[in-house]
Amino acid sequence: MSPLLLRSLPSFLAGSPGARVVAAVAGFSSALGGMQLSNSPEVELRKLPGKDEGIAEVRMCRHSARNALGHVFVSQMRELVSKVSSDSTVRVLVFRSLVPAVFCAGADLKERALMNNQESDLFVHGLRSLMTQIALLPMPTIAAIDGVAVGGGLELALACDLRTAACSAQMGLIETTRGLLPGAGGSQRLPRTVGLALAKELIFTGRRVGGQAAAEMGLVNRAVQQDQTGEAAYNEALDLAREILPQAPIAVRMAKEAMNRGMEVDITSAMAIERMCYAQVIPTRDRREGMAAFLEKRPPQYIGE
Numbered sequence: 001m002s003p004l005l006l007r008s009l010p011s012f013l014a015g016s017p018g019a020r021v022v023a024a025v026a027g028f029s030s031a032l033g034g035m036q037l038s039n040s041p042e043v044e045l046r047k048l049p050g051k052d053e054g055i056a057e058v059r060m061c062r063h064s065a066r067n068a069l070g071h072v073f074v075s076q077m078r079e080l081v082s083k084v085s086s087d088s089t090v091r092v093l094v095f096r097s098l099v100p101a102v103f104c105a106g107a108d109l110k111e112r113a114l115m116n117n118q119e120s121d122l123f124v125h126g127l128r129s130l131m132t133q134i135a136l137l138p139m140p141t142i143a144a145i146d147g148v149a150v151g152g153g154l155e156l157a158l159a160c161d162l163r164t165a166a167c168s169a170q171m172g173l174i175e176t177t178r179g180l181l182p183g184a185g186g187s188q189r190l191p192r193t194v195g196l197a198l199a200k201e202l203i204f205t206g207r208r209v210g211g212q213a214a215a216e217m218g219l220v221n222r223a224v225q226q227d228q229t230g231e232a233a234y235n236e237a238l239d240l241a242r243e244i245l246p247q248a249p250i251a252v253r254m255a256k257e258a259m260n261r262g263m264e265v266d267i268t269s270a271m272a273i274e275r276m277c278y279a280q281v282i283p284t285r286d287r288r289e290g291m292a293a294f295l296e297k298r299p300p301q302y303i304g305e
Contacts, residue, residue: 043076045084054091055241056084061098069152070108074130081133088304091249092241093137095160096144096234106151127152127184134159138253140244144237145169145220146230150208155182158189161256163220164236165211172208194218248286249304
């Protein structure tokens, strides 16, 4: 595990458990019995040009396995997220799939079947830490769900700040139908997103819901009719990213931190967190630019300083 990755995770994830995850993945690789791994990327980053500069995409492209969360996919995603976490040029990050009709199909059950109990436990711990790593990204993140997002696939989307979905998309935490429970953050993030009672119903039953139902329950921010391109949710995510893009990037990042950290504590502590985050934007050039633009009746030009 790289030092950069360790710095990007909370301290409780950066110690010996992380080392055990690496050891488990190494042991699992050996258990594959010499299986040849593809040199093709399963996850890649693309920065958009021109007027969309500042928006980047995480493109999931494991076509052979419907973006299932295998160890190569997870390793590449972890490395990508670690690198982008310190990239101040990325103002908004969109997670999308290049596999038609699929966002992410969840666990790679073929790989999981080769693991013993300890390896399985440590590998899922690695998935959980990856989702935490995504949730801790400083810039706003948007999951564009144009197809199936079940199990770990929905947990990945839940780790993002915002979600768009095609009405035809299907999503759910279906682990109880496989004799499991959500293990990569879903049992914690779904209640925080839709409320405890509804989350219990969805997890206890393993139910899948479509995009429109997901929007009505607050699981996704926006639901749109799928189009002939199969990328309606992605296009909606781009529209949302373009609404965020012109805003002051330091202010947006601090607002994200204030909300995320504040939700985990009592209201008095949350107010103190808000004050600390607010103090970070007071000395910025962008704050002065915002005030000047207002007085001069012109659009502000924020530079992220």
